[in-house]
Amino acid sequence: MNNVMLALTVSLLFGIGTFLILRRDMMKVIIGFGIVSHAINLYIVASGVFSDGTLVPILEHHQAVHGLDQGLIVADNLATGVIGPITANPYTEFVDPLVQALVLTAIVIGLATTAFILTLAYRIYEEYGTTDVQELRRLWG
Numbered sequence: 001m002n003n004v005m006l007a008l009t010v011s012l013l014f015g016i017g018t019f020l021i022l023r024r025d026m027m028k029v030i031i032g033f034g035i036v037s038h039a040i041n042l043y044i045v046a047s048g049v050f051s052d053g054t055l056v057p058i059l060e061h062h063q064a065v066h067g068l069d070q071g072l073i074v075a076d077n078l079a080t081g082v083i084g085p086i087t088a089n090p091y092t093e094f095v096d097p098l099v100q101a102l103v104l105t106a107i108v109i110g111l112a113t114t115a116f117i118l119t120l121a122y123r124i125y126e127e128y129g130t131t132d133v134q135e136l137r138r139l140w141g
Helices: 002-021 026-047 057-066 097-128 133-140
Strands: none
Touching: 002 026, 026 097, 026 133, 097 133
16 A cells, blocks of 8 residues: 555656646646655655565675574674664565665755745846746747
């Protein structure tokens, strides 16, 4: 059920963003690009969740090296060199942190790009008095 809700949410966001991108108003186009960007980020974060019963890579390594029991919840133990997460059940579901780092970077870059594009749109509005793309195309000749 969660996968269906996620697919519907991403599809809805992507559809709304595409609808706004196809509008004539420049501000709606900018908002549409932001919504599509968020839909893509949501999809990427959701693809980083693993719940197929595989071991967390940290636990898999420590189990092979230190001979840890499958039922043990790993905690930091500096005497044996075992450093790992404390989770309720690390063997059923985990999230890849690399995906989260990449999406965080994408969010920051998207924010900066959106701020720059909004500044350009404001300057165009000050210069020509409109944000209608068709009208701007006519004014630019």
